[in-house]
Amino acid sequence: MLRLILTAMVVVAASQTATAQVDTFNDINNIRKATPTCQANPNSPIRGRVSGNTTGALDQTIPVSFVGCFKTMRECDRWRGQASRIIDSTIIQYSCEPR
Secondary structure (H helix, E strand, O other), rough: OOOHHHHHHHHHHHHHHHHHHHHHHHHHHHHHEEEEEEEEOOOOOEEEEEEEEEEOOOOOOOEEEEEEEEEOOHHHHHHHHHOOOOOOOOOOOOEEOOO
16 A cells, blocks of 8 residues: 555656646747747847746756847837746846847
């Protein structure tokens, strides 16, 4: 019985770790999908940059960096706030500037 309980605890812990890892990568991919590329928006006057590190499920450091081009400073500011939420250490870049 004890062996069965320990096995169940290991399975639950492993599934939680895998879920956290998936969530981290899903968050990164969602931000990338929501970021208007400068290549697709060559006339957008504002360039936003956010970079730093996030932590994966196994406590590994995952560097993240996002760059996007926006029509307005307001759009860039909104995006910058959302993109920076997954960074859980020092933010390296956090800007919205004219191109």
